[in-house]
Amino acid sequence: MTKSVAIIGTRGYPSYYGGFETAVRKIAPHLAESGWQVTVYGRDGATxxxxxxxxxxVVSTTTGGIESRSLSTLSYGFTAVLDALVHKPDVALVMNVANGFWLPLxxxxxxxxxxNVDGIEWERAKWGRLAKFVFRSGARTTAWFGTRLVGDAREIVRRWQADFGRRAVFxxxxxxxxxxxPLESGLTHRGYALVVARFVPExxxxxxxxxxRTIARSHDVVIVGSSGYGDELDEAVAELAATSPRVTWLGHLSDDRRLLALWQHAGAYFHGHSVGGTNPALVQAMLCGAPTVARDTVYNREVLGDSGVFVAPTPAAISEAVVDLLGDPVRQEALADAAQARAREHYTWADICRRYEAELTALVARGVRRRR
Structure with missing residues (x-):
């Protein structure tokens, strides 16, 4: 019997916006190859x-919603769920606890x-008080009504057990x-600092x-990312790139090979993500062999182990660690090799897609038994 799955809560397939979209670009084709009927819900113009x-x-279905920072996830998730109610797939893979409100339907x-419960959204600095309340409420509803939960880091699994009394699979x-x-034109192998991130406070x-500003006195700096909304931080980065000949701002990159090449040849990749669990950008940087300086968090330590340099989230600490690493070729290669070996052991898409399929298959079988 052919099994069917609806994937709800991302910008669609194929999309290059963030971690959820990266996961769907890998999981959806894997399921299709295994014989599943796969429908990915998304937004018009986002794929x-x-x-x-x-x-x-993979079938891509777009639904309507309100395109705003605070309402887009909720509104697009709601319309996707309404469509799924009509077509009734065997199982739904739902991304983001904000969609927890629609799980009872x-x-x-x-x-x-x-x-997939993602990170601890209600602790993200980019959200206001109302948004944090919404995410926390959505998480509580997810804990009540989600059939099976996935945490992308062991610390996330621990937090859900402690905060909501729900077990999650890691x-x-x-x-x-x-x-x-190939090396990006104008850069030198292991000679530049790199950051890849959405422009949000956390x-x-x-x-x-x-x-x-300090790093660029002696080394090239490449900045990849944007806020997506033309915020003050975008303006600050644009100003820095315009006034400093050693700073390059590439904005949001949807060319995977170009981004992978930037990681592969970087001399120091700074990873500043602080709230989420296992971050896809960090894992991919590790598999590219990027020597990494990371903000010191429990999540980054879980992923990197001993294969990274950890720093406090201050400009002085970041610039000192990055400049030191850029000046130490031996340490660069040691960190690159260690990170790559760790990622090969724990963080490959082939294994992760199989684990998602196993969980979805178990839920379908459980539903069949219940109907019988």
Whole structure:
């Protein structure tokens, strides 16, 4: 019997926006290859339908919603759930606890859910008081109505057990080794600092931008990312790139090979994410062999182990660690090798996709037994 799955809560397939979208670009084709009927819900204009890597077996369905920072996830999630209620897949893979409010509808329709709870959204600095309340409430509803929960880091699994009394299965994010890629024009191998991040407070971008003023006195600096809304931080980075000849701002990159090449040849990659669990960008950087300086958090230590340099989230600490690493080729290669070996052991997409499929298959079988 062919099994069907609806994937709800991302910008669609294929999309290059963030971690959820990266996961769906890997999980959806894997499921299709295994014989599943896969439908990914998304937003109009948020996907690359001309992407040569797109799997034609994956059905992309767009629904309506309100395009704003505070309401987009809730509104698009709601309309996606309404459509899923009509088509009734065997199981739904739901991303983001903000969609927890709609899980009772799926349960009433008899659709079991596997919910990736992401990070601790209500602790993110970018959200105001109301948004934090919404995420916390959504998490509580997810704990009540989600059939099975996925935590992408062991610390996330621990937090959900402690805060909500719900067990979650640990499935991290993954990455792939890219092979040898060409060096970006104008840069030197292991000669530049790199940051790749969405421009939000918890990613330590503002602190890195200040640190970059010091780093750029002696080394090239490449900044990848944006807020997506033309915020003050975008303006500050644009000003820095315009006034410092050693700073390059590339904005948001949807060219995977170009981004992988930047990680592969970087001399020091700064990873400032502080609130999420296992971060896909960090895992991919490790598989590319990027010597990494990371903000000191329990999540980054869980992923990197002994293969990174950990710093306080201050411009002085960041610039000192990055400049020191850029001046130490031996340590660069030692960290690169250690990170790559660790990622190969724990964070490959092939293994992670199999684990997602196993959880979804178990939920379908559970639903079949219940109906019988």
């Amino acid at each position: 690359r339908d001309d992407d040569p890597a797109r799997d034609a077996r 799926l349960r009433l329709r008899g659709i079991p859910t596997l919910v 499935i991290p994010y993954g990455g792939e080794e890219p092979g040898i890629l 990613n330590t971008v503002a602190e890195f931008v200040e640190a970059a």
